[in-house]
Amino acid sequence: xxxxxxxxxxxxxxxxxxxxxxxxxxxxxxxxxxxxxxxxxxxxxxxxxxxxxxxxxxxxxxxxxxxxxxxxxxxxxxxxxxxxxxxxxxxxxxxxxxxxxxxxxxxxxxxxxxxxxxxxxxxxxxxxxxxxxxxxxxxxxxxxxxxxxxxxxxxxxxxxxxxxxxxxxxxxxxxxxxxxxxxxxxxxxxxxxxxxxxxxxxxxxxxxxxxxxxxxxxxxxxxxxxxxxxxxxxxxxxxxxxxxx
Numbered sequence: 070x071x072x073x074x075x076x077x078x079x080x081x082x083x084x085x086x087x088x089x090x091x092x093x094x095x096x097x098x099x100x101x102x103x104x105x106x107x108x109x110x111x112x113x114x115x116x117x118x119x120x121x122x123x124x125x126x127x128x129x130x131x132x133x134x135x136x137x138x139x140x141x142x143x144x145x146x147x148x149x150x151x152x153x154x155x156x157x158x159x160x161x162x163x164x165x166x167x168x169x170x171x172x173x174x175x176x177x178x179x180x181x182x183x184x185x186x187x188x189x190x191x192x193x194x195x196x197x198x199x200x201x202x203x204x205x206x207x208x209x210x211x212x213x214x215x216x217x218x219x220x221x222x223x224x225x226x227x228x229x230x231x232x233x234x235x236x237x238x239x240x241x242x243x244x245x246x247x248x249x250x251x252x253x254x255x256x257x258x259x260x261x262x263x264x265x266x267x268x269x270x271x272x273x274x275x276x277x278x279x280x281x282x283x284x285x286x287x288x289x290x291x292x293x294x295x296x297x298x299x300x301x302x303x304x305x306x307x308x309x310x311x312x313x314x
Contacts, residue, residue: 073295077128081298081305086258088132089125089300090280092272093117095264095288108152113290115160119167124294126171126205128301132254133207136272140180140214157211158188161195168195172204178250179213208254215274222248251276259304261297263289281307 077085096110103109118135125133138153168175175196181189192211225248229235235244246252256276262268265286269277283300285292 073299075295075298077298077301078305081302082128084305085129085301086281086304087130088134088255088257089130089259089261090134090136090257090273090277091121092136092260092262092270093289093292094262094266094270096290098264099288099290107149108156110288110290111153111156115156117289117292118160119164120293121297122168122173122205122207123171124297126173128298130205132257133205134178134210134251134257134273135207136210136213136270138179138211138213139271140183140212140217141271143183143212154185154188158185158191161188161191165195165198168199168207169202172202173199174202174204174206175199176206176208176253177211178208178218179211180217181211183212206254208251210272213250213272215269215271218250219245219275246275249275256280258309259283259300261285261300263287263292263296279309281309 093114096114097107098110099113100107100110122133137157142153143150177192177196181192184192222245226235226240226244230237230240246256251273256278257273257280260273260277260280260282262282262284265284267284281304283303285296285300287296
């Protein structure tokens with residue numbers, strides 16, 4: 070059995086991705102394997118967020134985007150959604166001290182207005198408490214769907230074209246990118262998906278056009294520093310051609 074990667078190689082440190090995005094999958098299966106309620110998988114997944122965030126910041130990752138709750142997740146049973154929202158609000162409140170010590174700045178993307186009011190209020194409080202930090206930027210994708218994001222961007226661009234503030238000929242990739250939720254940040258260099266599933270699940274479809282993918286069989290509640298570093302090492306071995314040679 071290969072020993073777990075607990076320290077990055079010099080090569081991986083030199084080729085570190087600036088922006089890592091993670092589809093955190095497998096909470097339900099983790100709980101099912103242990104004959105526990107699904108929500109226990111979500112609860113244990115919080116520790117994976119904490120460890121991953123700390124490790125990413127230590128090695129110098131600048132942006133970490135976590136797919137925390139999709140627009141499709143609203144279709145889950147109400148009890149599960151309500152529990153997830155309570156866990157989210159609790160995380161946002163309880164982690165302020167840890168995030169401040171790690172110099173983490175917090176941002177969020179998605180249809181934030183659909184979140185319960187108590188979650189929205191805590192999200193704003195936490196963002197404000199971390200606003201002066203200038204280390205790793207944690208971007209939580211909440212009530213997020215990439216197709217919805219693109220549609221909303223197109224509507225904003227169309228409205229500006231109708232007003233006459235932009236010409237249709239001016240519309241290009243850069244303009245579209247600027248109107249996405251993520252317009253303030255660089256696109257992800259590396260996308261990690263846990264639990265072994267080979268799909269994108271409506272996540273950052275525009276932004277990951279040239280990202281490197283790493284899929285790990287590890288379920289999210291078991292994802293730790295070793296799995297993150299293994300993904301970073303794999304990223305360093307890739308040759309990113311961006312369509313060239």
